[in-house]
């Protein structure tokens with residue numbers, strides 16, 4: 189999270205907007221809350237230029253509940269999945285509870301090192317939607333150009349949401365768990381097209397229907413108040429810093445610094461992702477041996493470079509350089525990588 193935002197949250201924690209109460213104490217039916225809720229939606233619409241025919245909703249249950257919910261609502265016959273890693277694989281498996289699922293394309297045979305090319309897509313007759321993951325948090329790959337289809341397109345943007353501008357109209361449904369770039373774990377933002385909502389299954393418990401969230405402005409039950417407040421703060425921070433185009437520019441430069449250290453190492457560091465599929469959020473790489481990787485992670489921690497152990501399912505190293513990580517932070521990591529290489 190951006191340090192400025194953390195400080196602001198700290199400053200306001202005991203008195204939200206002159207109410208004399210903390211944001212975690214006020215009623216979600218109060219005007220003070222509703223004004224902030226409305227402003228958050230306004231800010232998301234502004235940053236992503238979300239047209240009126242899309243609704244913005246807040247949910248709970250993490251990305252993992254969305255793996256179930258998108259299918260519960262929209263899988264009537266079959267759902268096509270672009271399988272680019274652990275999260276799309278999980279979504280496909282969870283969705284199979286509601287109907288047929290199949291792979292439109294996959295990079296599994298090459299350990300998810302790349303984003304499949306449109307030439308390899310295969311969409312079957314009668315497909316309700318195609319589902320994709322914009323950034324593959326574990327494998328460190330990211331879509332740089334979004335595909336389009338004749339059927340509705342769904343996208344899990346959990347790990348690169350608000351890291352760059354996105355043409356929302358290319359999609360029918362976008363969701364993002366907020367815990368990477370936008371706030372603390374506990375809320376999911378959904379952006380859903382009205383025309384898609386008409387196709388939703390209605391024989392479902394109300395809490396599993398997107399319609400419930402849309403019709404009740406995400407306050408059918410108590411919304412995750414603190415998380416939404418945090419989203420509000422981060423949206424204003426982004427807006428004050430030039431919006432998503434500026435954020436993308438910074439993120440590109442940051443990623444280039446870290447990938448540069450990999451590319452200049454003569455193979456000492458080997459990137460997991462193929463070059464044209466590299467993520468600007470998660471840089472995944474290996475060292476020549478597991479022993480060296482362990483040493484690298486330990487020595488990095490000694491320099492306050494924290495959390496660079498790869499995901500347990502993949503091993504190796506992973507530098508997560510989300511919006512709030514600074515260029516200086518990336519440079520510090522790159523310098524450390526160069527020094528570690530020279531030493532070994």
Ligand code: PMP
Pocket residue numbers: 249250251252253275321323324325326344345346347365
């Ligand atoms: N999608 C993506 C892209 C993720 O990175 C994650 C987890 N980091 C998930 C879904 C699952 O989210 P959650 O842990 O909130 O269920």
